[in-house]
Amino acid sequence: MTQPTNGGVPQPSHGDAAAAGQPYQQPAPYGHDDYAPQAPAEPNKEDFKDATWDQVKETRRQESEAGYAPGEAPEIVYEEHDGPSVIETQTGGKDGLVRCAKCGSTDIGFSVAKASLYCNFCRFEWQSESAVDAYNLNTPVHELRGIHIGSGSAEIIPDVSQVVSFKCSACGAEVVIDTEHAMQARCHWCRHTLSVQEQIPNGAVPDAVLPFSLPKEVAMENIQKFVDSRKFFALRKFKQEFKAENVMGVYLPYMIVDVNARMHLQGVGEEEIRRYTVGSDDNKRTVYDVDVYSVARQFDVQVDDLTLESSSEKGNIDNSKNTNNIINSIMPFDTKNIVRFNPNYLSGFSSQKRDTNIDGLAELAHLQSADVGRHLVRPSLKKYDRGVRWDQENFDVIGERWISAYLPVWLYSYYEKKSNGNELLHYIAVNGRTGETMGSIPVNMGRLFAAACVAEVFGIIATILVW
Amino acid sequence: MSILFDLATVADSVLAVGDAANLATSINTEEGDGQWLKLIFLLSGPAYFSFMYARYRNQGARHYHEKETEAQITNLTGDDRKIRRITGTSSSSLSGANAHRVRGSRN
Numbered sequence: 001m002t003q004p005t006n007g008g009v010p011q012p013s014h015g016d017a018a019a020a021g022q023p024y025q026q027p028a029p030y031g032h033d034d035y036a037p038q039a040p041a042e043p044n045k046e047d048f049k050d051a052t053w054d055q056v057k058e059t060r061r062q063e064s065e066a067g068y069a070p071g072e073a074p075e076i077v078y079e080e081h082d083g084p085s086v087i088e089t090q091t092g093g094k095d096g097l098v099r100c101a102k103c104g105s106t107d108i109g110f111s112v113a114k115a116s117l118y119c120n121f122c123r124f125e126w127q128s129e130s131a132v133d134a135y136n137l138n139t140p141v142h143e144l145r146g147i148h149i150g151s152g153s154a155e156i157i158p159d160v161s162q163v164v165s166f167k168c169s170a171c172g173a174e175v176v177i178d179t180e181h182a183m184q185a186r187c188h189w190c191r192h193t194l195s196v197q198e199q200i201p202n203g204a205v206p207d208a209v210l211p212f213s214l215p216k217e218v219a220m221e222n223i224q225k226f227v228d229s230r231k232f233f234a235l236r237k238f239k240q241e242f243k244a245e246n247v248m249g250v251y252l253p254y255m256i257v258d259v260n261a262r263m264h265l266q267g268v269g270e271e272e273i274r275r276y277t278v279g280s281d282d283n284k285r286t287v288y289d290v291d292v293y294s295v296a297r298q299f300d301v302q303v304d305d306l307t308l309e310s311s312s313e314k315g316n317i318d319n320s321k322n323t324n325n326i327i328n329s330i331m332p333f334d335t336k337n338i339v340r341f342n343p344n345y346l347s348g349f350s351s352q353k354r355d356t357n358i359d360g361l362a363e364l365a366h367l368q369s370a371d372v373g374r375h376l377v378r379p380s381l382k383k384y385d386r387g388v389r390w391d392q393e394n395f396d397v398i399g400e401r402w403i404s405a406y407l408p409v410w411l412y413s414y415y416e417k418k419s420n421g422n423e424l425l426h427y428i429a430v431n432g433r434t435g436e437t438m439g440s441i442p443v444n445m446g447r448l449f450a451a452a453c454v455a456e457v458f459g460i461i462a463t464i465l466v467w
Numbered sequence: 468m469s470i471l472f473d474l475a476t477v478a479d480s481v482l483a484v485g486d487a488a489n490l491a492t493s494i495n496t497e498e499g500d501g502q503w504l505k506l507i508f509l510l511s512g513p514a515y516f517s518f519m520y521a522r523y524r525n526q527g528a529r530h531y532h533e534k535e536t537e538a539q540i541t542n543l544t545g546d547d548r549k550i551r552r553i554t555g556t557s558s559s560s561l562s563g564a565n566a567h568r569v570r571g572s573r574n
Contacts, residue, residue: 142541230522230523233519233523234523263540268550268561269547269561270560270561273552278555285557286557286559287555287556287557288553288555288556288557288558288559289552289553289554289555289556290552290553290554290556291549291551291552292549292550292551292552292553293547293548293549293550294546294547294548294550295545295546295547296545296546296547297543297544297545298542298543298544298545299540299541299542299543299544300540300541300542301538301539301540302538302539302540302541303536303537303538304536304537304538305536305537306532306536307530307532307536309573315573317529317573317574318574319526319574323524325525325526325527325528325529325573325574326525326528328528328529328530328573328574329525329528329529329530330530331530331532331535332530332535332536364571364573367570367571368532368533368536368571369538369571370570370571371532371533371569371570371571371572372532372533372536372538373538373540374533374566374568375533375534376538376539376540377540377543378566378567380543380545381566383547384561386559386560386561386564387560387561387564387566388561388564388565388566389561389562389563389564389565389566390565390566438525438528439525440523440524440525440526441523441524443520443523443524448516448519448520449516451515451516451519452512452513452515452516452519453512455511455512455514455515455516456509456511456512456513456515458511459508459509459510459511459512460508460509462508462511463505463506463508463509466505466508467505
């Protein structure tokens, strides 16, 4: 993205300083002791040595229209950018066989309990390098300038096939992997495991992965507890069919975003001075005396690891049509522990590919970052006990960093087909790192309605008793 | 176990209704202005339905990004100027107050 320097304001350079190649110095404010007005620089006669009269007139006209005296017109210098800077996150590995570093076997598994990869052949264990360290993602957010994106977060090109086919380098057989749902496949001839790990612009290979650390047994326990505490009004068919062991481990695609921004808020706040009751016995009412203030706040906000769904299906949260809000609610993840992408972390789990580009998420990221800023500035508004209304808001992004990652979710799903023909997919989700659990349980509406009627009867009795 | 829990919830609701009745009576006695409050018990059924439905379906559940995201603000400057005083307004809060509003929620 081409941006002018100095946070969006073109930086002018004047007269002699510009000619000497020195940066423009902002003079001290008017009225300040140190401020001494400088005489306007004289036009450089050499500039017009060989100029025609028409050229001189044209220069004068341009200067006049720009509002500057002759010779004062600033030369506007824009810093050149080639676009967002790319954080190279390619692991260097090729599609195909990913071998154990010790024995060369391709039969590699992932141990959730130990959070490590292991060779099924020689039992060698290892872990991928921290992505935060490897890609230098721990630089302070307040130092971010411009846009930085991981190479695995690049724009998805629609024509790039989701299906990757390559030759098995062990036996030469043609192997096909549908990256929509899997990143590994076994060669049907020699039984070697083949992996996709080259970043191609179809969103399948992210910059990083956060491996599961919560074992399936714990996820099952959490889900069982969640359902047990909500069985009385649950749909009978759901209760009959529910089996916690059907929970699935899924890596879902997310964007992890750091935002460094400048925020300005302008509005009105009200402080209650006193309250008192006015009117006669039958017409009493409380009234208030209030001081009204013009309120402004300006600050820098640094948002670290804002996490956004980058699957258009999971990011589409509509309570009337789906229960994707359940998956959204189990955030946040401990994203500081992401590691360099290795397809073997996906071994034994399913995955969903990213299908949303940064352009499609930038507005949401900025809205959420502004929410964070407004939330953090609230302690400075305690005086205004009747509330604050922001009438004007500016949110200027100074720098941002985007990293795509697979994050781990234990997911139980139940497909409800209602009597009116409508269908709804209910999720119960467990954060694959923190264990945070949330779910949607299909409701037996008849039973709940009957119980509500009983409560209503009690309410009517209570009304009669106190009337 | 769950049945016991949910029946206990019904019982709690009924007890809460009783407590509210006592409150309404005391308000009525002390200020003579609590008559309307007694009608609130007529909402017991819809309130119970809404509470239990929300507890099962969790339609309002979401990631509270504004609170749960690691962040900080720096270089905070402010400008607060008193504009005027309003006396005797019957409004209990600022009209259009939006400092708590969240705009980037996905649901």
